[in-house]
Amino acid sequence: MDLDLDGDTLREECGVFGILDHPDAAALTALGLHALQHRGQEAAGIVTYGEGQFHSERHLGLVGDHYTDAATLARLPGSAAMGHVRYSTTGETVLRNVQPLFAELSEGGIAIAHNGNFTNGLKLRRELIANGAICQSTSDTEVVLHLVARSPQKSSADRFVDAIKQMQGGYALVALTRTKLIGARDPNGIRPLVLGDLNGSPIFASESCALDIIGAKHVRDVENGEVVICERKADGAVTIESIKPFPPRPERVCLFEYVYFARPDSIVAGRQVYTTRKHMGMNLAKEAAVEADVVVPVPDGGTPAAIGYAQESGIPFELGIIRNHYVGRTFIEPTQQIRAFGVKLKHSANRAEIEGKRVVLVDDSIVRGTTSLKIVQMIREAGAKEVHLRVASPMITHSDYYGINTPDPEALLANQHADLQSMCKYVGADSLQFLSIDGLYDAVGGIPRNAQEPQFTDHCFTGDYPTPLVDLVEENGRSPKQLSMLREAG
Ligand code: 5GP
Ligand code: MG
Numbered sequence: 191m192d193l194d195l196d197g198d199t200l201r202e203e204c205g206v207f208g209i210l211d212h213p214d215a216a217a218l219t220a221l222g223l224h225a226l227q228h229r230g231q232e233a234a235g236i237v238t239y240g241e242g243q244f245h246s247e248r249h250l251g252l253v254g255d256h257y258t259d260a261a262t263l264a265r266l267p268g269s270a271a272m273g274h275v276r277y278s279t280t281g282e283t284v285l286r287n288v289q290p291l292f293a294e295l296s297e298g299g300i301a302i303a304h305n306g307n308f309t310n311g312l313k314l315r316r317e318l319i320a321n322g323a324i325c326q327s328t329s330d331t332e333v334v335l336h337l338v339a340r341s342p343q344k345s346s347a348d349r350f351v352d353a354i355k356q357m358q359g360g361y362a363l364v365a366l367t368r369t370k371l372i373g374a375r376d377p378n379g380i381r382p383l384v385l386g387d388l389n390g391s392p393i394f395a396s397e398s399c400a401l402d403i404i405g406a407k408h409v410r411d412v413e414n415g416e417v418v419i420c421e422r423k424a425d426g427a428v429t430i431e432s433i434k435p436f437p438p439r440p441e442r443v444c445l446f447e448y449v450y451f452a453r454p455d456s457i458v459a460g461r462q463v464y465t466t467r468k469h470m471g472m473n474l475a476k477e478a479a480v481e482a483d484v485v486v487p488v489p490d491g492g493t494p495a496a497i498g499y500a501q502e503s504g505i506p507f508e509l510g511i512i513r514n515h516y517v518g519r520t521f522i523e524p525t526q527q528i529r530a531f532g533v534k535l536k537h538s539a540n541r542a543e544i545e546g547k548r549v550v551l552v553d554d555s556i557v558r559g560t561t562s563l564k565i566v567q568m569i570r571e572a573g574a575k576e577v578h579l580r581v582a583s584p585m586i587t588h589s590d591y592y593g594i595n596t597p598d599p600e601a602l603l604a605n606q607h608a609d610l611q612s613m614c615k616y617v618g619a620d621s622l623q624f625l626s627i628d629g630l631y632d633a634v635g636g637i638p639r640n641a642q643e644p645q646f647t648d649h650c651f652t653g654d655y656p657t658p659l660v661d662l663v664e665e666n667g668r669s670p671k672q673l674s675m676l677r678e679a680g
Contacts, residue, residue, distance in 0.1 A: 203451070203595050204289075204305040205229030205396040206383070208272035208364040210371040210420045211428050212391040215240075215271035220257035222393070222400035223273045227253055228453055229305070229396060230277035233288040237301040239368055240268015244299045248288040270422070272366045272394075274303035277595065287329045290366070295339050297346055298368050302338075304331040305396055306361035306381040306593035310660035314356065334363070347372060347419045351435045354417070358657050360444065360592030360647075362412075364394050371420045378442040378656045379414025380592045380647055382458045392420040392430055397456035411459055414441040442647040442656050446594050448634050449583040450554045454494055461634060464494050469633035470582040470625055471498025471552060478623030479503060480550060480578045484543060486510030488553040488565055495582035496552035505550060508543040510572075511565065537565060545573035551619070555583045557596055559603030562617040570618065579619040584627045584651040591659055596650060627651055 205226030209215050216238050223234055235248035236257065245266050249256040253275060256262060274289035290303040308314070311330030318336050319325060325332055337353035338346070346367045354363065360380030365372040373394035375383050386393035386401040387409050395401055398408045412418050415436035421429050443459045444451075454464035474495065485507045487496030500507035517535045549569055556562050562579060569577050585604035590596045599605050607613040614622035627648065631639045635646065647656045 202276055202278040202307075203230050203593060204277070204303075205275045205400075206272070206303045206305050206362055206364045206394065207274075207396070207400055208303075208366060208371050208373065208394040209388070210270050210392050211422050212269055212388060215269050216257075216263050216266035218388070218404050219271040219273040220253055220263070221403050222395055223257070223275050224253045225400040225403040225453075226275050226396050229451065230275035232277045233285075234273065234275045235288045235290050235303070236266055236271060236273040237290045237292055237303075237366060238266040238268040238271040239299075239366060240270070244292060244301065244366075246290070246292055246301070248285060248290075250285065250288070270366055270371060272301060272303055272364050272371065274305075274364075287327045289329065289331055290364075291327065291329065291331050291335055293335045293339060295346075295349075297344075297349075300335070300338060300346060300350075301366045302331055302334050302363060303365075304334065304361055304363050305383075306363075306376065307359050307591055308333065308357045308361065309359040309591050309657055309662070310357065311359070312661040313664060333357070346370060347417075347433075350374070351417055351433060355435060358660060360657070362396060369422050372417060373412050373420075374417040375412045375414055377415040377436040377439055378647060379411075379459070380442060380444045380656065382443060382447060382452070383412040384457075385409045385412055385418060390428065392428065394418070397452055397458065399453045399456045402455065408457065415439065440644060442644050444590075444592060444594065445583075445630060445634060445646045445648050446555075446590065446650055449630070450491055451594060466634045467494035467554070467582065468498035468501075470554075470630060471495030471500075472502040473498075473629035473633050474552070474580050474582050474623070474625045475499040475502035477626055477629050478580055480580075480621060480623075481548065482550045482576070482578060483547040484508045484510060485550045485552060486543070486569070488551060488561065489513040489537070491554040492552045492582065495554055499550065499552050499580060499582075503550075508540075510540050510543040510549060510551075510569070511537050512540050513537055534564065534568075537568065539568045539572035541572045544569055546575055548576040548578070549574045550578045550580055552580045552582060554581070555586060556581050556603050556613075556617075556624075557586055558601055559606075559613070559617060562603075562619075566618045576620045577618075578621045579614070579617060579623075581622070581624045583625055584630060585624050586650045588650055588653040588655075590650055591655070591662060592647075592649075592657075594650070 207222035234253045290301040292301040338349045341349035341352035343349045362381040362383035363374045386406040388406040417433040419431045448466045485500040487493040649655045
């Protein structure tokens with residue numbers, strides 16, 4: 191999480207990668223980050239350790255813009271490396287916030303990169319500053335560095351554990367010291383992190399697709415609440431140790447990883463993301479059937495679900511929208527005005543498959559409704575007879591505070607309208623249906639939602655947050671309950 195100067199929380203989406211004991215550590219990290227680029231497109235950083243010191247390159251822009259030339263990689267020598275891709279929602283796209291963050295501590299240097307948000311980061315940061323800490327960035331990853339620095343523990347691994355025990359929220363963290371590469375997931379396991387292996391070199395990555403690109407083996411997930419410490423010993427041997435510093439609890443991966451965030455070819459918590467998305471589309475077809483001539487995905491996010499919808503309904507699947515691949519995600523554009531414009535840059539209607547037809551339009555999710563509004567209009571202008579919008583996830587009624595870029599609750603389409611009819615009218619469709627929460631659970635887990643024995647976190651759709659939201663409640667003076675009351679009132 192980032193904090194702007196007024197103390198407001200700025201959310202970010204990220205991906206992390208790390209590798210120990212490989213002669214091409216920096217180049218492999220660049221490749222891994224390239225495969226994780228969908229998790230953050232604004233900035234990328236790599237830190238290595240080699241030749242007796244740490245080296246750092248941090249840049250705004252895409253991985254491919256900076257880390258493909260030999261000169262940059264030559265500035266990142268060493269057989270241990272870690273990196274980060276990042277996308278933040280507001281103006282704080284400044285270099286000082288680009289991760290990994292690095293600090294010299296009494297026992298040697300440490301670099302840390304983080305995917306997720308700390309829900310008590312602001313509180314801890316204020317306490318640290320009140321006690322004399324000097325913060326250089328507005329990123330709360332820096333809070334972890336300070337807590338590591340202040341820990342009374344001796345070894346860097348123990349200090350790291352000491353620090354994360356004070357943090358709440360959703361996180362996948364990777365840290366690099368002179369001899370160790372550490373990976374950690376929060377007690378609920380909200381954000382994913384996998385352990386890989388490339389001929390004996392251990393790897394951490396946000397998603398398994400970052401292992402595939404370098405031909406590494408997917409060993410297992412780092413478990414919720416687990417800290418995995420990979421160490422290169424003096425004799426050159428690499429050891430891997432697992433610590434469980436938190437009381438055990440069920441894993442609760444964020445369902446939004448399956449709905450939208452993760453790449454379809456990744457395996458998240460043992461489930462193939464592509465398959466879960468197709469199932470979401472199949473369940474959507476069962477729940478929200480409509481007579482139509484063609485199923486059209488909103489690319490790329492809606493494509494697997496649209497394939498599932500077409501297979502289940504028997505309605506032909508066609509590419510009725512062509513995506514321009516030379517623009518980034520719509521969300522990259524920081525203002526609502528530019529975002530609205532951005533959709534046109536990204537998608538155009540394929541008139542041949544749309545004119546005179548009854549179209550089922552399938553997207554993965556609706557957040558603000560910007561995409562839907564533009565796409566429905568575009569399909570109509572291309573001559574569709576009817577446009578039926580089908581969304582392969584439930585209505586998003588609550589903001590995320592764990593590393594997914596959803597806006598404040600008031601900006602969510604579902605909160606701006608009293609009912610489905612009103613939303614449908616707003617986006618200009620003939621009909622609008624969302625996947626039910628049970629349909630989503632069935633697609634991902636195969637069993638219905640059980641709030642008593644949670645299998646996932648579904649807070650975006652239900653408001654059932656898996657951790658306390660200390661900063662939100664204390665600092666902004668608004669509890670999620672107040673926020674949802676606000677929603678019900680308006
Ligand atoms: P909307 O236009 O309704 O605000 O956003 C919905 C579109 O953005 C969908 O097509 C979906 O693929 C994409 N999207 C949904 N959630 C997120 C998110 O958390 N981050 C980003 N970057 N894009 C999202
Ligand atoms: Mg999309």
